[in-house]
Amino acid sequence: MSIHAALFDLDGTLVDSIPDLAQAANAMRIKLGLSPLHQELIAQFVGKGIDNLVRRAMTGGDEQAVMTAEAFIVAREHFIDAYHQVNGDHSTVFEGVLEGLKSMKAAGIRLAVVTNKPTVFTEQLLIQTGLRSFFDAIVSGDTCPTRKPDAGPVLHACFLLEVAPTDCVFIGDSINDAQAAQAAGMPVLIVPYGYNEGNSVQNLKVNDIVETIVEAAQWIERHNASADQPDLLT
Numbered sequence: 001m002s003i004h005a006a007l008f009d010l011d012g013t014l015v016d017s018i019p020d021l022a023q024a025a026n027a028m029r030i031k032l033g034l035s036p037l038h039q040e041l042i043a044q045f046v047g048k049g050i051d052n053l054v055r056r057a058m059t060g061g062d063e064q065a066v067m068t069a070e071a072f073i074v075a076r077e078h079f080i081d082a083y084h085q086v087n088g089d090h091s092t093v094f095e096g097v098l099e100g101l102k103s104m105k106a107a108g109i110r111l112a113v114v115t116n117k118p119t120v121f122t123e124q125l126l127i128q129t130g131l132r133s134f135f136d137a138i139v140s141g142d143t144c145p146t147r148k149p150d151a152g153p154v155l156h157a158c159f160l161l162e163v164a165p166t167d168c169v170f171i172g173d174s175i176n177d178a179q180a181a182q183a184a185g186m187p188v189l190i191v192p193y194g195y196n197e198g199n200s201v202q203n204l205k206v207n208d209i210v211e212t213i214v215e216a217a218q219w220i221e222r223h224n225a226s227a228d229q230p231d232l233l234t
């Protein structure tokens with residue numbers, strides 16, 4: 001089967017957004033009388049959407065800590081206000097992304113983003129980093145009833161692109177991407193430079209680890225070249 005579409009995770013795969021996410025999380029903590037956290041720690045809280053980031057940034061990642069619903073709502077408001085102000089300011093496109101996306105486009109591959117980030121922040125970040133025009137479809141954390149690691153948003157992107165899941169590849173940085181793609185029945189490539197909630201990607205069961213999006217483009221090219229070969233045994 002040839003690959004006709006590539007679906008991309010955003011934070012940690014296309015864009016290094018940690019400086020802005022950390023700044024917003026710390027602005028929220030300071031507003032609520034807490035001391036700021038190290039950026040490296042906050043990076044471990046990214047990947048399962050902003051509600052998870054807010055909760056973990058407020059508790060310092062302590063899974064046992066209890067937070068009331070009221071306290072969570074107030075914290076979330078502070079985070080959203082702060083992130084609106086800084087989203088994109090210090091975020092950078094990872095090396096190899098532009099070149100990789102251009103080469104996929106040139107090969108006729110359709111491109112989509114499937115992120116757990118809410119729509120308003122996804123659009124703002126893609127426009128600010130100059131990446132928006134590469135993508136034929138965007139599925140954000142609030143587009144579907146579920147988020148990655150559920151297959152729902154991945155299957156929705158396939159629906160928007162009018163491609164079968166088996167004709168796609170997912171490219172991400174975390175276990176949430178790997179599980180969502182596999183549940184949707186498509187191959188998955190993982191980049192090692194992203195966040196993966198602070199864990200190494202080496203133990204993830206994926207089709208391949210690619211160093212950059214350029215390598216991902218080459219992986220697709222190789223895959224499609226072998227799919228085009230007539231079966232010599234028949």
Ligand SMILES: O=C(O)COP(=O)(O)O
Binds near residue numbers: 115
């Ligand atoms: O919002 C998050 O937690 C991360 O978003 P991502 O799915 O683009 O990595």
Ligand SMILES: [Mg+2]
Binds near residue numbers: 009
């Ligand atoms: Mg990610």
